Amino acid sequence: MAVIIFFIFVVFVIGLSLYLGNRAKTSSGYYAAGGKIHWSVNGIAFAGDYLSAASFLGICGMIATVGYDGFLYSIGYLAGWIVALFVVAEPMKRLGKYTFTDALDANYNSRGIKLFAAISTLIVSICYLIPQMVGAGVLVEPLLGIPHAWGVIMVGAIVITIVATAGMASTTYVQFLKGTLLIIFSSVLVGAVLIRGLSTQPDQGGKVPFYQYTNLEATMSGDQFQVSEPGWTVLEQASLKSGLEFVKMEHEGLEGWWYLYEHDGVLTLKETQSVVFKGNEKWINGAPESVDNELRQVSNLEQIRGEENVNTGRLGIFEFLATLTDKDTIVRTWKNASFVSEGGDKVTVYYPKEVSGDKIMRPGLKFKVEGTPLERIDFLSLMLALFLGTAALPHILIRYYTVPNPASARKSTIVAIAAIGFFYILTLFMGLGAMTNGVINPADNNMSAPLLARSFGEMLFAIISAIAFATILGTVSGLIVAASGAIAHDLFDRYFKIKMDDRQKVNAGKISAFVVGGIAILLGILFKGMNVSFLVGLAFAVAASANLPAIIMLLFWKKTTAKGIAASIIVGIVVSLGMIALSPELFSLYGLSPLDAPIPLSNPGIVSIPLSFITLVVVSLLTPKKGIIKA
Amino acid sequence: MLHEPATPSGKDPARLYKVRLGIWMFSFYALFYAGFVAINLISPQTMGVIIFFGLNLATVYGFALIIVALLEALVYDAMCRKKEAELEKKGKKKHLKSNTKKKGKS
Known part of the structure; x- marks a missing residue:
């Protein structure tokens, strides 16, 4: 049953992409769906884009194993939309064309901004792609009975097809469909959990006898x-x-x-x-x-x-x-x-x-809020990165270019907040449902939500698994559009000034999608076994460090210069990535003792975000400009 | 601007009002969020205090952060739309007046 629903969904999505292929014949059509998406559709597509494998598989898995600490991610991810709505949405729409780099560079025409903002988009998108692909492998492995690596390759191939055929148009409708289905069937699953209630001897509705440990x-x-x-x-x-x-x-x-x-x-x-x-x-x-x-x-x-x-x-x-x-x-x-x-x-x-x-039911099992000062700083650092990261994610920002005007950008953000907020409340119930129903795979908590669904029957498992798969398709599509835009539009077209007609620009985007998709497949295989929510948390830290200071200062500080923006992006990327690479979590991944890690923090935001802001201010003051910013 | 946006948007007379309102509403929410983080850091035990219906402060505050975000968003949209409509009306009146003056002169 699960396999049938899965393949029906895949065929439908690819058919939809081929149907929408006509809309991606121009650059505007390929990168921004022609700017004609209705705000309500865009709002749900935002939810579909944002509610990634990290939200559905990772957060539910984390709540299932460490309780409330997993819900902290839900709170932080949602709170970040406030920054997007009140600070970023309308100005981004007003300034940008196809990519986040366009908006940053709108008033400067700086080669430095083009280069470093494009690199930042690529790094953040790839950091975000890794957990999605890891999630894809985790999901497809039990569903189709194929090895993790083949699951990742299959997902990569489908996503490349979606993006290469119709760019942002097909991506938008896949995300819309996925966002709608995710919220509806997560509500059904939560309803089932509440109707079943709680038991000290859960037997998955009579299907799996309760095992009493001795x-x-x-x-x-x-x-x-x-x-x-x-x-x-x-x-x-x-x-x-x-x-x-x-x-x-x-x-x-x-x-x-x-x-x-x-x-x-x-x-x-x-x-x-x-x-x-x-x-x-x-x-x-x-x-x-x-x-x-x-x-x-x-x-x-x-x-x-x-x-x-x-x-x-x-x-x-x-x-x-x-x-x-x-x-x-x-x-x-x-x-x-x-x-x-x-x-x-x-x-x-x-x-x-x-x-x-x-x-x-309160913080402390994973994040040691009662622990050492360093452990508390790590918690503060995570909450800071989650709050500031959303409004700096390139694949989220490009959604603002798919609507006709700034008012639509604002309205679609509000629809997104409603849909995402509701879903995040559901994650608490799904995670706790998995925790109390004896459905967690002790070796990998990422599958907790689908396994919870299986305890209610194969049909719900099939639907939830197909939706989880759609979740990955939707988010990965958005990430590949953002990354291919950075390569083809920001770098080839605008930085290297390679002369291309509109058709060649679209083709460059499609070729870039193949390359980024290939890299994503490789990384998805290499990072097998990591909790996907943790990995996304790191992508947020890089985005908040490299991109947010530039966006905020561009909008609110008239003395901001092109060199200041470029420098802050470089510092944000280098410091956040460097700290992550030398963190205890990554040392575990290298097979080394976490205690030997030179940087004791797992979350770099508390250092890298302020440092990026300071760099922008200092460099801007040292390199005063002549023009005036109009946001 | 050095290149055109994907879809051109006209002049927005309510822009400054919306920026100011956005900053105020963002500041309010940021303080509310900071309060949550601060309680966790300064007095984590307080998060376990039962508030109502058997729910502790962690759960109540966590849900409140999500619900307040939505309420603020709705208020912000309503205020922006009101101002946009108001300024659009004023703009139309002004345009009509200047047209009448021009006609009168000619």
Whole structure:
């Protein structure tokens, strides 16, 4: 069923692109859909463009595993639209033609601005493309049963077809369609979650029996470690630097890793799940991997308001949230740890951790707001980048050129705020629904929303998966239009001044779309396994650092000069990318210890954004200009 | 301007009014957002305080940030449209007057 709906959608989207192909014969048609899109369609298309894999797959996955901290992304992403509406929307429409660079350069005709704004557009678009392509692979892998890499290649090929056939026109309607379907069916999914209610033994509507994990008591006599229950043999003990202790035990011929937990002097062994690589062989939970032996989906409520074995039945919106907020509601969340065993096996253990509802429903599980000053600064830095990043994303800004006038730009932004705001409220319910229904894949939380849908039946899973796929198509299309515009329009046409007639300009855009699409495919394969919302957060930091200071100062400071703008873009890009490359998160990706990272912050915005502003002011004062800005 | 926009738009007499209004409304929202971040940093425990219907401050404030954004957007649009209509009406009157004067002179 899922495969059929998926292919119907793909055929429809490609058919639509071919049909709209006639509208992309001119530069204006290809890059800006002729500037004739109605504001209401553009508003929903904004939502379709913006609600990417990060929003749907990443945020839901993050809420499902760390609760409210994932919702912080929803809040920050939405708040950013305020900057877009009140500060950027109308002036951008008034100044620009096809690309973000056009608007920045409108009053200067500076080669520096053209070059660096185009480079910035390319970097931000590629940073944003990576998580979308990672999401594509994650989604297509279980849906069609093909490897991650082939999923990424397939998505890349479809998107290149969409963009190359009809540019912004087809991109707009794909985004409109996707935005509409996403909001409607996410509402249906949230309705289903509320009707099912909460249970301490979720069984996915009777389809998957609830698995009760075992706890064993243990004692220490001298150096000897003993399990109270007979029949268990301790084989190995692994003590990690982080203080975590895991014990390998054998029982009735089956080996497995257990989490050793001490509370009030009582030792408990908690059953875990494990993935062990013995050479090239992958073992899951003590047996070789097979179709019948995969990691079990996890996460459930241990207690609801202090009681076990409870099924609440249907709940209202507030009742659902209030039940989860209760300090006596206990959630069994899952974490993971990796190490090498004594025998040289690479082991990843997924172990349970009980967290009370009051901690789940406020910040702190991921972002250590009660932690060290540095951890708090990291949180502040993230919230700053999310707030300031939206209005600086080139693929969002180019949507302002598809409507006829500045008033339409304003109105479409308001429609976008309504649609996006509503969807972000839904993410909290979808994420918490996944957390409490035992549907999280412990190895990859990005699929939490589609897997939640599957617990309600194959039909809803098929539709939600197809929409998630559409989500990626819509956003990637917009990103490729923005990036191809930067190459063909900003660089070839305006920076290098290569003489091209209108038809050649469109062809240059199409060829650029192929190149950018190819790069996106490659990066999507390389970055497999990263949380997509985290990666998008970084794209926001680069956009907020490289582009926003230039936009704001161009509009509000008359002394802004072309050299000031170019310098601030360079500083924003270099500092934000440099800090990300040397951050703890990226050190983990390199296979190094995060503790060795020279930059202790994961989010660079708090340093790179002010630095970019300061650079613009200083360079502008040092290079005074003659002209006057008109915004 | 060194190159034309995709679709030319006429002169906007309400531009300055909208810029000023936008800055005010942005400032208000920025303060509201900063309040949320500040509570998290200064007194994270406060985010767990139950406000109403069993919902804590984190949930209530988070939803409020989304809802206030939409309300502000609607107010902004209504005020912009009112000013645009008002100035357009004035412009038409002025145009009509100058036309009548010109006709009178001729």
